């Protein structure tokens with residue numbers, strides 16, 4: 041497996057030594073009390089038991105009583121969408137209003153403890169570039185740019201009368217033939233896509249289909265995989281909700297199944313055999329929206345599919361399918377991404393495994409685990425610090441105010457209670 045492009049952020053050159061905190065390193069290992077983390081040039085220079093030495097030139101901070109974890113991942117977000125906005129408002133917005141909202145959403149997501157995202161449709165490469173240049177505070181980002189479905193499929197937002205329910209902009213790509221699939225993937229890669237997103241089923245939010253309807257067939261998923269492999273190995277992921285379309289996605293060779301609400305025994309066995317990741321987006325699945333904000337068809341489908349998801353995803357977790365944390369934020373509220381940890385635990389996952397799903401597993405799915413996803417020597421210094429004991433009260437991590445410190449590339453980008461006053465002077469915090 042080739043390592044994908046690692047989305048970069050500016051780094052802090054002043055060495056930082058954090059001592060005393062409990063370390064949960066993201067690999068699934070037991071927490072290490074009274075630990076030490078040393079960050080030099082934006083990378084982890086040491087992580088392990090607290091030592092009796094000092095580090096030359098380092099700012100030292102004692103965080104006894106707190107817990108350090110890797111920066112979290114959310115591998116299924118839509119920074120360019122906002123459920124709170126409502127469909128009518130979204131349709132009326134100017135491009136600059138949408139872009140400003142997306143920039144704010146990226147900052148909120150980072151403040152929620154998410155230092156890396158995979159945006160599965162709607163976010164354009166300019167946002168990723170601005171984060172890399174330090175002009176915009178936000179997560180490191182891999183982008184799908186557009187979502188691919190057939191005419192009348194999940195991202196065809198034409199109503200029966202031909203009008204568009206939401207503007208059909210660059211986030212949506214209609215593909216019917218094999219050749220169109222090939223061209224679409226080539227164009228997306230040219231535009232800078234890090235991942236290709238196809239829909240092998242219909243969905244809950246689309247007007248003319250359901251999760252049981254089939255979308256992109258397995259052989260066209262295979263074409264997308266083949267095109268990615270001719271380039272930098274961009275992985276393909278599928279929006280797949282009904283059981284038949286989930287099988288199409290897995291047979292086509294996807295790296296991950298998004299949603300997977302109705303995954304059955306055959307799908308579970310195949311995913312385990314092929315090492316396919318499940319991104320169950322429970323924050324979206326288990327949330328029944330305000331009926332005033334969404335169309336009636338969407339509300340009705342959501343009630344039914346929440347129940348299906350609860351039952352089937354629990355079975356997949358139980359069976360040991362690899363899971364990566366993704367929320368579908370944009371379809372559910374932004375800025376509380378770590379709510380997903382509690383949802384996974386509520387369906388039977390151990391808290392330590394939920395943390396791994398949100399860190400190292402997610403990094404592996406994105407092929408960036410050489411540089412990110414766990415607290416290990418040599419990796420980039422993305423980490424979050426909390427007063428909460430995550431294994432005892434994982435639900436509390438959902439609240440952004442419980443994420444006291446966020447460090448990205450060794451830069452302090454959030455420091456709620458002045459835990460790191462000296463480090464702040466070298467930080468990205470404007471005020």
Ligand SMILES: [Zn+2]
Pocket residue numbers: 116117118160368371
């Ligand atoms: Zn989505």
